[in-house]
Amino acid sequence: MLSRHLQRLEAESIEIMREVAAEFANPVMLYSIGKDSGVMLHMALKAFYPSKPPFPLLHIDTGWKFRDMIRHRDMIAERYGVRLLVYTNPEGLARGINPITSGSQLHTQVMKTEALKQALDKWGFDAAFGGARRDEEKSRAKERIFSFRSKGHVWDPRNQRPELWRLYNTRIGKGETIRVFPLSNWTELDVWQYTQAEDIPVVPLYFAAPRPVVLRDGLLIVRDDERLPLEPGERTQMRTVRFRSLGCYPLSAAVESTAATLEEIVAEMFAARTSERSGRVIDADEAASMEKKKREGYF
């Protein structure tokens, strides 16, 4: 049974998804394989029941996701019977852009932001769902649920459309698009409690287990394959860790934890003293880094 609070959040998210299905010609759901995407997809299946969600999933594959994530993605697509599109920026791939020697900023720019824009253009999507939440980060806290993008996918945070009641303005012109965030009003804790209550499958990396880690700049990086070179003096050691947020493996730091079940994760959340994005190498750069990336078209 869902608590009243989660029921209300779920109903709000379902309403948002139905708006998009009804008003847009060619929507898509960004699927990043993480816990938020899992909740979003689960609700999409509920929103349109007994129909299937009237849109495909899109995964932007940078080539550096954890292997467990890719396995999970393919399992989910098959189990739920949804269409999954996978896109990788071909130029970035050809030029060998990677998070280690190219740097996290360039890698994110080319393999995520540019790739996303290319994919949206390639299939002509006019609306794209993302699983971002307002409690994650400062510039996200400012974003509308229906977030307008002008031609070229540009976000103008200083001039957002008013958004009154739940009367979303779904009107756009040619070449313009909308990003839609059905989980805007969810917190990290809500996501885990919902995942637990609805028994939604998640990538095993969220659960604590002994994993080979390298300690680098104070962050615990799990060495998912041989592509991550060890610096002089570094060595991998086994530590019991889990992830609060998943991305490209060299850019996602793990936390030490013994939470190995959904119940234990929820209990850990109550006691949490750091935010989930603290493990994101790409956010630490500067306070405005997320906003800058978002203006350029990042989700």
Added chain:
Amino acid sequence: MAPDGTSKTPPEAPGKGLLRFLTCGSVDDGKSTLIGRLLYDSKLILEDQLVALARDSRKHGTTGDDIDLALLVDGLEAEREQGITIDVAYRFFSTPKRSFIVADTPGHEQYTRNMATGASGSEAAVILVDARKGVLTQTRRHSYICSLLGIRHVVLAVNKIDLVDFSPERFHHIVGDYFGFAQALGFESITSIPVSARFGDNVTSRSERLRWYEGPTLLEYLETVDADHELAARPFRFPVQWVNRPNLDFRGYSGTVASGSVTLGDRLVVAASGRESALVRIVTADGDLRSAQAGDAVTLVLADELDVARGDLLARTDARPEVVDQFAAHVLWMAEEPMLPGRSYLMRIGTRYVPARVTSLKHKIDVNTLEHIAAKTLALNEIGLCNLGSATPVAFDPYAENRETGAFILIDRFNNATAGA
């Protein structure tokens, strides 16, 4: 339970549930500082956020060597640089009694539409005034907009009370002034609290320096204020969002119950066409229901094949909405280009888009005095009472009776901007 045996946030705050509220008031009255204080005192600022805050305070802060709590909520680069709030930010916090979503809204008149965005989703408002300055035009404007958008409970937070020596006379003077204006706005309750956002007096804990004040602290108030919209007690309204048609054997209407409740067997009517049928199924992915209430996202199946599409409003035959093509409404204008009577806009009401015109502007409203002023147009951020005409009849309820089915937005047909509401 947390590993150390204490439970910081219970899985479900008992009884009161979620409260959505906003902070508003004039520039520099201390809205951002107040929210920062609420988060800080509820121990919801996390370690890595504190590190970032200390760094930002040195760079952009206004509080010398102290951390500047306002920087916790001003999220955009331009906001931190200029030290102003441009757009509404949403923050989340919870106490053992309740969880909260707070909308921190901008004080500048220029960004009134962003303030309205924050107010439209809120159940209560915290209106700040600077104890040195008292009630200002923006205090009145924001109070008026809150009342227009259907907010029923208001806190008048007389802030920076430390800068007027915690003076009860000053407090009572401001409260008297405010009541003189706000009485006409029809709020169900107005609660006045002297606070210092910067130093924390009466925010989450009672102040030793304000012993003359006997009411609740701000947090105590927020934990107990009644957020119930009473939507469940209104007549049943169901705007059809999406026709659910997986195959030839199933035809359902997906949407969220806007108000009231419905039970299997009820006779329903499509408001605009007047066609009727009986409700035979309430479908959800978790199984069929016997009844559904306000706020539930469901799919309804009717006994007969009626012509029902997105934009239609379903109601029970014993309590129908009005269906008209001429009506009067208060409009808050949110576009740079003034509102022109005669010009065609796209109106969104419920799930329906319909072309509409403002046939005439009855009067503008002076937000300082609430006086009616004759006018030809409405400029950005102005409010007026308008007569409107829609191209086809629309179903609606008077806004005062039902904010779910009585509200609309107007969209500019050339640039798709949301122009009025």
